[in-house]
Amino acid sequence: MERRPLPHLLLLFFSPWLLLLLQQGVSSLQFTRDDFPDGFTFGAGTAAYQYEGAAAEDGRRPSIWDTYTHSGRHPKDGTGDVACDGYHKYKEDVKLMNDIGLEAYRFTISWSRLIPSGRGAVNPKGLQFYNDMINELVKAGIKIHVALHHMDLPQSLQDEYGGWISPQVVDDFTAYADVCFREFGDRVAHWTTVLEPNVMAQACYDSGILPPNRCSYPFGNNCTAGNSTVEPYLFIHHSLLAHASAVKLYKEKYQVTQMGIIGINMYSMWFYPFTYSAEDIDATERAKQFFYGWILHPLVFGDYPDAMKKAAGSRLPLFSNHESELVTSAFDFIGLNHYTSNYVSDNSNAVKISLQDVTSDIGSLFRDCKWFCLKQLLPGTAVDPQGLEHALEYIRENYGNLPVYIQENGSGAPDGTMDDVERINYLAKYIAATLKAIRNGANVKGYSMWSFVDLYEIFGGYSMWHFGLVAVDFNSEERRRQPRRSARWYSDFLKNNSAIRVVEDGFVSAASHHAEI
Numbered sequence: 001m002e003r004r005p006l007p008h009l010l011l012l013f014f015s016p017w018l019l020l021l022l023q024q025g026v027s028s029l030q031f032t033r034d035d036f037p038d039g040f041t042f043g044a045g046t047a048a049y050q051y052e053g054a055a056a057e058d059g060r061r062p063s064i065w066d067t068y069t070h071s072g073r074h075p076k077d078g079t080g081d082v083a084c085d086g087y088h089k090y091k092e093d094v095k096l097m098n099d100i101g102l103e104a105y106r107f108t109i110s111w112s113r114l115i116p117s118g119r120g121a122v123n124p125k126g127l128q129f130y131n132d133m134i135n136e137l138v139k140a141g142i143k144i145h146v147a148l149h150h151m152d153l154p155q156s157l158q159d160e161y162g163g164w165i166s167p168q169v170v171d172d173f174t175a176y177a178d179v180c181f182r183e184f185g186d187r188v189a190h191w192t193t194v195l196e197p198n199v200m201a202q203a204c205y206d207s208g209i210l211p212p213n214r215c216s217y218p219f220g221n222n223c224t225a226g227n228s229t230v231e232p233y234l235f236i237h238h239s240l241l242a243h244a245s246a247v248k249l250y251k252e253k254y255q256v257t258q259m260g261i262i263g264i265n266m267y268s269m270w271f272y273p274f275t276y277s278a279e280d281i282d283a284t285e286r287a288k289q290f291f292y293g294w295i296l297h298p299l300v301f302g303d304y305p306d307a308m309k310k311a312a313g314s315r316l317p318l319f320s321n322h323e324s325e326l327v328t329s330a331f332d333f334i335g336l337n338h339y340t341s342n343y344v345s346d347n348s349n350a351v352k353i354s355l356q357d358v359t360s361d362i363g364s365l366f367r368d369c370k371w372f373c374l375k376q377l378l379p380g381t382a383v384d385p386q387g388l389e390h391a392l393e394y395i396r397e398n399y400g401n402l403p404v405y406i407q408e409n410g411s412g413a414p415d416g417t418m419d420d421v422e423r424i425n426y427l428a429k430y431i432a433a434t435l436k437a438i439r440n441g442a443n444v445k446g447y448s449m450w451s452f453v454d455l456y457e458i459f460g461g462y463s464m465w466h467f468g469l470v471a472v473d474f475n476s477e478e479r480r481r482q483p484r485r486s487a488r489w490y491s492d493f494l495k496n497n498s499a500i501r502v503v504e505d506g507f508v509s510a511a512s513h514h515a516e517i
């Protein structure tokens, strides 16, 4: 599971995995690009703050991420001031995408570049940048998938009314979406409203490690303001309402003529019970409700899951009848970001101990969920392609066979890795898992890997992990690009229809893994 210095083959002989392999029987799968259904697209992605740079150029104003990276909270991680300098280098990048053979490109728009104050006047230079980049992609024949929001709320809206925890954000987000649909919708056929709200709720409002860094003791203790017991719920509530409001606008005003589709994105880690005890199995169910149900239940059934209502009580906002109608079925597809799986064990007792000194009616997401990840794994370290199959199956069984795009999947490599065979292995296995899920009936329409080029990483900045098919030399002024081995591999798959062969090693089951830890 964890990164080990020994060659894999050698490891096999010394690890309990061998036993498992023998027990389960090794099977393999060979496939090509052409084995995927008609209309299926393969791509790669980036996100504005992590890619564009030009943070104070041509009228762009700060987002909460600019404020955060300039606050010195994590000085070693740097800032997105220059990042990959995508603002100036997008033409070169589109050419690289074309060389690799990417069929689709997923990027996000910087709200504060397009509408610097969050609401009101549109920045003509920002408009021009996105128009130019979109035109370049159209010329190259690359399908364009745009996400409207990835964490980078305009700082002015944060200052004015507290950003996402205020219902005021719904109107501002809808007006911003309106500008995007109106200006770019003739060429953009895939819209995603917000990315991973179910992760941001924790990171931004519960533990408070990401901007706007809101939390309250004892759930996070380094925030100057916040309330971990209520704000994560408000954040998601307003994210869902803003999403649904943008979808309504798109469907009423644009979809007939522009003929695109619109959806929301969520993080979809898979969960296994750590032991087969009833407590751990229950806790795993709760974790699924808190990760999948929190987003999908309202969108499919118009309300939050019962397990969440029970855990969070009155801290979970209510949908009015009107709001419930608005969110129900407000999507054409669901975008999934999927990186890894995790174990869940019941945490009720630990929670009681750590909260002894705190008065009763209190809870954060973690306590409400009562789950505890025994291994906090960075994306890419637990390679469990079956987890993706399970996730797709879970969605199909519980929410109907929704159209799904896998919008992010990938693994980070340490600095300096050009011969990124581990990433190739990872991607091959997850693409194979996608194909298997499709053959089992899952309605998956596309696969986009994370990321196209190395980026300013939200955990670790420029120094820790690089996810790119294409390496970026962040020490060179021109941010030199150099395709990695994985880029050639993806290219061979996409352009040459070369076969990928994957040997399945299965995932270590909970019980046996228990013994290993």
Ligand SMILES: *[C@@H]1O[C@H](CO)[C@@H](O)[C@H](O)[C@H]1NC(C)=O
Residues within 6 Å of the ligand: 220, 221, 222
């Ligand atoms: C809070 O910040 C201090 C100083 O930056 C750091 O040492 C500590 O680990 C932080 N605590 C938490 C819970 O993040």
Ligand SMILES: *[C@@H]1O[C@H](CO)[C@@H](O)[C@H](O)[C@H]1NC(C)=O
Residues within 6 Å of the ligand: 216, 217, 226, 227, 229, 230
């Ligand atoms: C959080 O909000 C709840 C509900 O309004 C309140 O009871 C609680 O005291 C607040 N906690 C903090 C740390 O402000």
Ligand SMILES: *[C@@H]1O[C@H](CO)[C@@H](O)[C@H](O)[C@H]1NC(C)=O
Residues within 6 Å of the ligand: 488, 489, 491, 492, 496
């Ligand atoms: C695609 O196939 C051609 C012909 O066999 C080969 O020369 C080329 O290197 C392949 N492309 C990649 C990216 O492997």
Ligand SMILES: CC(=O)N[C@H]1CO[C@H](CO)[C@@H](O)[C@@H]1O
Residues within 6 Å of the ligand: 047, 050, 150, 195, 196, 199, 337, 379, 408, 450, 455, 457, 458, 459, 467
């Ligand atoms: C939407 C989202 O949060 N994407 C993140 C997924 O994980 C990678 C790797 O850590 C980040 O770079 C993305 O921003």
